Amino acid sequence: MRADIQAPPSSAPRRKIIHGGFLVLLAVTLLAAILVAGKYGAAHALETAIGALGFIAVLLPKVGAGLFLAASIPLLLPRERVAALIGQESGWRGLALAAAAGALLPGGPGMTFPLAAALFAAGADLGAVLALVTGWSLLSLNRTLIWELSFLDWHLVALRIALCLPAPLAVGLVARALIARRR
Known part of the structure; x- marks a missing residue:
């Protein structure tokens, strides 16, 4: 790089991929899974987890569409x-x-x-x-x-x-x- 050309300043600090709030939510979820498995058995806990993942699979496209719409509005509307x-x-x-x-x-x-x-x-x-x-x-x-x-x-x-x-x-x-x- 030439001496008279400076590198552009970094625009924003990098975001963490895994945030502390996610770790807390993950810990609470795992604790709940352990408690359900202890009280009702591992099969019931696995069935509950599969049902929750199915719900997430149905919900995720809707949330994605809402977020896409939300990201587009400030760009489209004056x-x-x-x-x-x-x-x-x-x-x-x-x-x-x-x-x-x-x-x-x-x-x-x-x-x-x-x-x-x-x-x-x-x-x-x-x-x-x-x-x-x-x-x-x-x-x-x-x-x-x-x-x-x-x-x-x-x-x-x-x-x-x-x-x-x-x-x-x-x-x-x-x-x-x-x-x-x-x-």
């Missing part, structure tokens, strides 16, 4: 547009939009949480992200139509929705107030 719609200065309208998007969002946490993180990375503020997640968890249209209205009287479902309706806005406002107070 940061200024996201910030204008659900950013710090979007006010009540931004919180209501995020809560409504959460209520309309189908899917489970494997899609919702990566999407919320992606919107945060794309310019949404924490209040709007929390309003989205709260709207998804409390006001999910998918759950309401498929499960609640199938088994419960519509009056009870309407009462539950009416009681939960202000929650995403309240959570978003509290988050924004705490962040403003912290600054």
